Amino acid sequence: MERTIAGKSIAVNEEGYLTDFKQWDKSIADVLASEAEISLTPRHWEILGYLQNEYRNEVPLSIRKIGKSGVVDIKEFYQLFPKAPLKTATKIAGIPKPASCI
Template sequence: MKKVLANKEIDVNEEGYLLDFTQWNKEVGNSLAEECDIVLTPRHWEFIEYIHDKYNKEEPLSIRGIKKSGEFDVKEFYALFPGGPLKKATLIAGIPKPKSCI
């Protein structure tokens, strides 16, 4: 489905995740964050960069990975993206929701 965010038409799935990462930019990220009631701070952006880096390397994103990264603390991640941090952070970062089974 189509959606207009930051004066840009983007394609999203029924849960609001971007279908095409090339449509993402920082303004889109800000608007997506607003919809989740999150105001992005520089620390949020550091997390988003980390997520993009993982995504580009095709490495799965996980709480364990964040714990092991040494750069971030899981508690902090939860505080920054309350209520399902991986889900919210990936949505704002414009990448697909982490995969699961059935």
């Protein structure tokens, strides 16, 4: 389905994840972040960039991998993206929701 984000018509799934990463840009991230009650700092952007890189390299994401990324540790990840960090961060980054249980 389609929804309007930052004035653009964007393809999303029923959970609100972008289905076409090519449609993602920073203005979309800002809107999705504010919906999650997060205001993006340079630290957030760094992590979003890392997640998008992993996605481009087809690396499956998990909390364990985040902890070993060298970009952010698990504690800070939970602080920056409170509640469900991996789900929230991937949504803001415009990439699919990870299917990992760990």
